[in-house]
Amino acid sequence: MSTPTTPSRILVLGAGSAMAQAYARRRAATGAAFLLVGQNAARLTAIADDLRAGGARAADIATLDLADLAGIEAGASELRRRLGEPDEVLIAYGGLGDQAASERDLGAARNALEVNFVSVALWILALLKDRPAAAPLTLITIGSVAGDRGRASNFVYGSAKGGLDRFLEGLAHAYAGTPVRVVTVKPGFVDTPMTDAITKGPLFASPDAVGADIVRAVEKGRRTVYTPWFWRPIMTIIRHLPWVVFKRLKI
Ligand SMILES: NC(=O)c1ccc[n+]([C@@H]2O[C@H](COP(=O)([O-])OP(=O)(O)OC[C@H]3O[C@@H](n4cnc5c(N)ncnc54)[C@H](OP(=O)(O)O)[C@@H]3O)[C@@H](O)[C@H]2O)c1
Structure with missing residues (x-):
């Protein structure tokens, strides 16, 4: 499958994210056009200016609450109309939430699950709906190592990222052999x-190091990237720890 290593139209959901900015800055140098989506217009405007100065041929902004489930379908149509069919989508928004608050308050738990999983899955389905089958797309989604094994300290956020991981795995399977590539990024x-x-x-890594890892992963056609790389062996160990050991860990 050919890989669009120099994407022409990039849609960024959660463009205010420090990691998304680091990635987009690298992509701007290829002359891509961006549509930057987030909640803070002033921040998005500054990022758009920065990307144009860095070589982007265009950088527009759209302010949206991306976790507003009712607005996703119409929102996706509108963003696709404004940018043209994107050949790269980066989904970077998310929120750590508050585990203790989520255990007390179902509204907080629901918010964490909707921001980090439900809305992301719906955005992906909406962006893929009625897409021309031959149109290449690289879909990059930032998950987390937190989704690799449920832990006491953050199992609401972690389960949302874990659900997202399964969703993206199935999506990659469904689109294998087509021009749609699914890249899952798992930062530590x-x-x-x-x-x-x-x-x-x-x-702790810098957002810039993560941005560089994402570019490398996309260019090498990786399905899943742990960033920095050492999280892959760490999470392999954590996933395989026997329950009798794991249940004693304060993590
Ligand atoms: N930082 C870490 O250690 C870490 C580790 C693993 C995975 N991650 C994941 O990495 C991704 C990027 O996070 P980051 O670390 O770069 O954090 P960040 O700089 O705080 O960015 C998070 C972004 O998400 C946006 N956002 C949150 N809820 C939103 C909503 N409902 N609608 C629109 N935008 C929304 C925020 O915009 P506003 O500020 O305007 O709300 C913010 O720009 C997230 O998915 C996060 O879960 C982070």
């Missing part, structure tokens, strides 16, 4: 506004 800890409240340690 990344120093972004999302982790502002967490004390930084040696396992």
